[in-house]
Amino acid sequence: MLITRRLEFDAGHRIPDHKSQCRHLHGHRYAIEITLSGDIIRQDGDAANGMVMDFSEVKALAKLHVVDVWDHAFLVYAGDTQVLDFLRSLPDHRTVVLDCVPTAENLAEAAFRILDPVYRDSYGNHLRLERVRLYETPNCWADAVRA
Numbered sequence: 001m002l003i004t005r006r007l008e009f010d011a012g013h014r015i016p017d018h019k020s021q022c023r024h025l026h027g028h029r030y031a032i033e034i035t036l037s038g039d040i041i042r043q044d045g046d047a048a049n050g051m052v053m054d055f056s057e058v059k060a061l062a063k064l065h066v067v068d069v070w071d072h073a074f075l076v077y078a079g080d081t082q083v084l085d086f087l088r089s090l091p092d093h094r095t096v097v098l099d100c101v102p103t104a105e106n107l108a109e110a111a112f113r114i115l116d117p118v119y120r121d122s123y124g125n126h127l128r129l130e131r132v133r134l135y136e137t138p139n140c141w142a143d144a145v146r147a
């Protein structure tokens with residue numbers, strides 16, 4: 001069985017080497033969809049009976065590890081030193097420094113890496129992360145899937 005939870009957040013970024021608009025500082029209303037696989041829990045009286053994982057738990061973990069960290073942050077490539085220096089000059093600015101340029105593809109991969117160990121099988125129902133879909137705009141997204 002596959003289940004998916006969607007969350008949204010706002011963040012700024014730029015793609016420094018981009019040939020067009022995206023090299024300018026700008027922001028997106030991102031959406032992230034987290035897809036988990038697992039068996040349906042069949043345990044009468046258990047709060048998770050009939051579920052792979054409670055959607056509220058999927059959400060809470062995604063918020064803790066990715067969404068609340070990236071929300072209203074500027075996502076910057078460590079090699080983008082001009083922007084990084086500027087962001088570091090701002091007191092208490094929420095800046096997330098990445099080891100790669102913040103494209104939808106790289107953000108999807110980064111979120112997958114962070115979340116993979118977070119969704120652990122605590123019921124013996126073979127729960128695991130299968131896919132992170134990261135929407136940069138409603139029309140553009142990238143999928144990071146289990147290799």
Ligand SMILES: Nc1nc2c(c(=O)[nH]1)N=C([C@H](O)[C@H](O)COP(=O)(O)OP(=O)(O)OP(=O)(O)O)CN2
Nearest residue numbers: 015018021022026102103104105136137138139140
């Ligand atoms: N493969 C990728 N291509 C692009 C990415 C990316 O992450 N992966 N990112 C961008 C820019 O960040 C840009 O903000 C979004 O691209 P754009 O095509 O301009 O999207 P819009 O929704 O603004 O375009 P509309 O023409 O208004 O639909 C660029 N490419």
Ligand SMILES: [Zn+2]
Nearest residue numbers: 013022026028
């Ligand atoms: Zn963009």
